[in-house]
Every structure is written in structure tokens, then in C-alpha cells.
Amino acid sequence: MSRKHPIIAVTGSSGAGTSTVKNALEHIFHLVGARAAFIEGDSFHRYERKAMAEELQKAKEEGRTLSHFGPEGNLFDKQLELFTCYGESGTGVRRKYIHNEEEAARHEGPPGTFTDWEPIPPDTDLLFYEGLHGGVVHGDIDMAARVDLLIGVCPTMNLEWVQKIQRDTRERGYKEDDVKDAIWRRMYDYMHYILPQFSRTHINFQRIPLTDTSNPFAVSSIPTPDQSLVMIHLQKPKPTVDYKLSLKGLIDDSSISGLNTLVIPGGKMMYAMELILTERILGLMKQRGHLDPDAE
Numbered sequence: 001m002s003r004k005h006p007i008i009a010v011t012g013s014s015g016a017g018t019s020t021v022k023n024a025l026e027h028i029f030h031l032v033g034a035r036a037a038f039i040e041g042d043s044f045h046r047y048e049r050k051a052m053a054e055e056l057q058k059a060k061e062e063g064r065t066l067s068h069f070g071p072e073g074n075l076f077d078k079q080l081e082l083f084t085c086y087g088e089s090g091t092g093v094r095r096k097y098i099h100n101e102e103e104a105a106r107h108e109g110p111p112g113t114f115t116d117w118e119p120i121p122p123d124t125d126l127l128f129y130e131g132l133h134g135g136v137v138h139g140d141i142d143m144a145a146r147v148d149l150l151i152g153v154c155p156t157m158n159l160e161w162v163q164k165i166q167r168d169t170r171e172r173g174y175k176e177d178d179v180k181d182a183i184w185r186r187m188y189d190y191m192h193y194i195l196p197q198f199s200r201t202h203i204n205f206q207r208i209p210l211t212d213t214s215n216p217f218a219v220s221s222i223p224t225p226d227q228s229l230v231m232i233h234l235q236k237p238k239p240t241v242d243y244k245l246s247l248k249g250l251i252d253d254s255s256i257s258g259l260n261t262l263v264i265p266g267g268k269m270m271y272a273m274e275l276i277l278t279e280r281i282l283g284l285m286k287q288r289g290h291l292d293p294d295a296e
Contacts, residue, residue: 001148002087006284007127008036009134009143012153013194014068014186015164017207021153022130024273028281029128037086037120041131042097044079046072049112056185067182069132070189076141079133083146086120086127093117100172125285135197144200149280152201159209159223161216180217203276204233207266228266232276235260250275 001007008025012018029036045068047055052073059066066072082092096115098104104111120127135144135152144150155163161183168174168182198204207230209223234244239260247262248254251272254264264272 001146004288005087005090005127006125006148006288007083007087007129007146008149008151008281008284009129009131009147010151010153011041011132011134011136011197011201013132013160013164013190015160015162015167016153016155017163018130018153020269021151021205021273022128024270025128025277025281028274028278029126031278032282032285034125034281034285035121035123036126036128037092037094037124039082039094039120039127039129039131040096041079041129041133042099043095043114044075044131044133045097046075048114065185065188067186067189069186069193071138071193073189074133076133076136076138076143080141080143080146083127083129083143087146090124091122092120092127094120125288126281132194133197135200136193137196137200138193144197148284149277150197150201150203151277152198152204154198154204155207156209156213158213158216159207159228162209162213162219163222165216165219166222176217202234202236202280204231204235205269205273206231206233207269223266225266225269230264230266230269230272231257232262232264232272233260234262234276247272247275 010018010021010025045052056066068074082094085092095117096107098107098109098111098113098115100111107115109115133143134147135150137144154160164183165176165179168179169176207228209228211223211227213219213223244256244262248256251262251264251268254262254268257263
């Protein structure tokens, strides 16, 4: 962690909905005048798309586990190097993974490849990471220890799969059978490298559908926010009673469901994020001296 160069990370599985939190945070950064260096977790994958397909075939033949969720499919050391370097000096390098033709046109490279590594912009106030491994721990690598605000996005399992299926088939052109295979293949790494992160986060946002998602492969559309509830688990620091009551009073139809949890209507998720996360980010900015300590 760093007083002068804080790191904010949003972590969650593929299809979890981390982009929703990213959108909320981008708005908050604009409101408080924080300049962020944006980092995409996909950029730390070890292989480009073609090479990954070849490695997956080898792993299958050899009976090994390989996925984008685990260490064999990623450059954890390179990500930790960035987090460490940024925390110490506000510098580092980044690249981008090109997902589709739209991104290919923007970055002048074919889909399924990486752009070149390049320095992050100078004079930023914080680093913002969105991806699979913002709080991963593996051997000597402890990403969570480098993060000042770690936010988990973890919808119920079947909803997570519904969102992944819909995104990968409709937006990324994958066949449904290929998505099923990916979900199954990733299960070991999901259990060992994704789930444990949600015990290290400061805040978790968990969306709970109010529609039938018992068979995610038979669901034709993603439940809307109004067809969902969101459970907010405030883990670090533990919230006071007054703070929880204040949040409940500000968010209509919300309820306190446990010592550190608040349940809200799904349509109020962005509003709740802004209420909770703006205060946290203002605290980080005041800590680094970016804002007046008495600023509201």
C-alpha cells in the first residue's frame, strides 16, 4: 500500500460484472478530480489467443489444468511488478489485450493479440485495476497487500454464468458449447485463485437474481437490475452502527441483513456505489495530499 500512489482494484470472475463498478468509479474519479492510470487484467494473460488454444490442447492431452484463472495462464509476476513500482514511484508499464474487431481498429492490431508494453501516463493520482486477480495470492506473490482499496464483484454463481454465456456468445462470437467447456475447465482455478480473493476485499458487491437462473444455459436474457437484489458486504474497516443506519436511510427499500451487510434493490446499485466509494476515494486523495484535508 502507498500513501502517495494508491492502488484501487476491482476483482471478479469472467462475466461477474466488474465493468459496472468500473463505470461507477470512472464517474467518481471525474467528480473528485482524480487522474487514474487504467489497467486491464486481461493484459497480464500469458498467451495470445492462438497460442492459448495450442497450450490448452497440450494441457488436455497431458491431463493438466490450464486457464486464465490460474498462474499458468497469467503473468502474476509482471502484475505484481507494476503494483509495486506504482506504489513506490507512481510509474510502471502496461499493455492491452485486443478482444474484437472494434478494438483492433482502435489499436491497429488483430483480435486476440497484445499491444506493445508502454509507460503508464505520468503524474496520475492513482492506479485503477479491473480484472480477475486484483487480490490474488500465490506463493510469494501477494497482490492484495499492494492494494489500498480492493472491491469484489461476485454475483451468485448461476447469474455469473448467465452473464458470461450471454457476453461470450453475443459479443465475442463464441459457441455456447465452447463457453460451457471454458466454465468447466476453469473450475479448479476458480476455486483456488478467484474465490479466495473475496475474503481479502474491503467491500463485496453480490448481485442476487429474482428470476429463475437454476439452469444458466437455458436462460435467454440476463436479469435486469430491477429483477435483482444486491448484497453489500463491508469488510474493512468494519462499519459502525451509525454508518449502516445512515446508508439505509439514504437508499430506499434497503435493509440491514447482518453485522456488516446491507441489501438494496438492484436498480440502486450504482447510487450505492457512489455513496460508499466516493468517501473511500476522497480519503485516499486526502491522504496523498491531493485534496485539502478539510475538503468535503
